[in-house]
Amino acid sequence: MEYVILDMEWDSAFFPPEKRFINQIIQIGAVKLDERFNIIDTLDVTVHSSFSKRVSKRFTTLTGITKQMMLSGVSLEEGVKAFNEFVKNEPIIMTWSDSDLYTIVDNEKTILKDLRFDIRKYVDLQKYIQNELRLKGEEIKSQIALSGAAELFSIKTDDFDLHTAKDDSIICALLLKKCYNKERFSAYIKDATDPEFYKKLTFRAYYIKDINSPFIPREYLNFTCLDCKKPLVRKTSFNFHNNSLFATMYCENCDKEYIARISARKTYDDVKLRKKLTLKKTQEEKDEVQPLPEKV
Ligand SMILES: [Zn+2]
Numbered sequence: 010m011e012y013v014i015l016d017m018e019w020d021s022a023f024f025p026p027e028k029r030f031i032n033q034i035i036q037i038g039a040v041k042l043d044e045r046f047n048i049i050d051t052l053d054v055t056v057h058s059s060f061s062k063r064v065s066k067r068f069t070t071l072t073g074i075t076k077q078m079m080l081s082g083v084s085l086e087e088g089v090k091a092f093n094e095f096v097k098n099e100p101i102i103m104t105w106s107d108s109d110l111y112t113i114v115d116n117e118k119t120i121l122k123d124l125r126f127d128i129r130k131y132v133d134l135q136k137y138i139q140n141e142l143r144l145k146g147e148e149i150k151s152q153i154a155l156s157g158a159a160e161l162f163s164i165k166t167d168d169f170d171l172h173t174a175k176d177d178s179i180i181c182a183l184l185l186k187k188c189y190n191k192e193r194f195s196a197y198i199k200d201a202t203d204p205e206f207y208k209k210l211t212f213r214a215y216y217i218k219d220i221n222s223p224f225i226p227r228e229y230l231n232f233t234c235l236d237c238k239k240p241l242v243r244k245t246s247f248n249f250h251n252n253s254l255f256a257t258m259y260c261e262n263c264d265k266e267y268i269a270r271i272s273a274r275k276t277y278d279d280v281k282l283r284k285k286l287t288l289k290k291t292q293e294e295k296d297e298v299q300p301l302p303e304k305v
Contacts, residue, residue, distance in 0.1 A: 011100035038174020055082035
């Protein structure tokens with residue numbers, strides 16, 4: 010089995026045919042590893058933009074790729090062909106976070122016609138490494154940067170040009186060598202030829218606005234009084250704002266009004282439900298909090 014770590018650099022540029030900014034691929038870098046994670050081949054291709062004559066200052070500062078370098082690059086088609094030749098033995102292809110895949114999908118749709126990056130078996134290396142770090146007892150809250158992960162595994166990055174496609178890939182290889190576990194790693198291999206794979210990747214989570222949505226179980230709309238625990242009576246319909254659905258509820262036993270809040274976030278294969286009940290402020294209490302403006 011071969012492994013390939015892919016790392017691309019892209020620059021945001023205005024794409025006239027669609028009147029929007031897209032992240033156009035400017036560099037495709039990759040390293041090929043053998044079974045013991047030794048580097049056996051590298052790929053380093055600079056791509057010239059098919060619609061822009063410049064690169065942003067920010068991009069040049071970050072990557073060291075100048076306008077001249079971009080302009081003397083190959084076309085994206087040629088770059089992808091070079092990549093596909095590089096991965097012809099169907100290796101497991103990895104990237105550091107799946108953001109590279111979003112960019113690939115967008116570049117395929119906008120710039121490439123029928124040509125596709127040949128990615129079959131895919132692993133989000135960031136996800137795998139973050140899990141390994143958690144198992145080591147590290148507390149990982151948000152997505153960890155490559156340099157941060159390298160540091161946690163005592164890999165020195167001083168001699169590397171971070172944010173160049175090739176060197177980033179080499180750091181990934183060193184990381185993988187340090188924390189590869191066959192069983193756990195195989196659980197992260199995804200079949201990128203399955204249409205569901207890209208559907209899931211490009212699915213945008215959203216908050217449900219309609220209380221009658223089938224994704225909200227009916228019993229979830231029931232609330233009980235915080236004092237007497239008796240069921241509340243709904244007095245208004247649910248209204249959507251601040252990513253949540255709100256309604257006024259009433260306890261006939263205690264003569265108290267409540268605000269019920271339900272938030273339902275739809276992800277590709279799940280619904281994340283949350284609910285909260287708070288006592289409704291009386292007009293007097295509201296007046297206390299917000300004193301009326303004095304007469305001028
Ligand atoms: Zn009550």
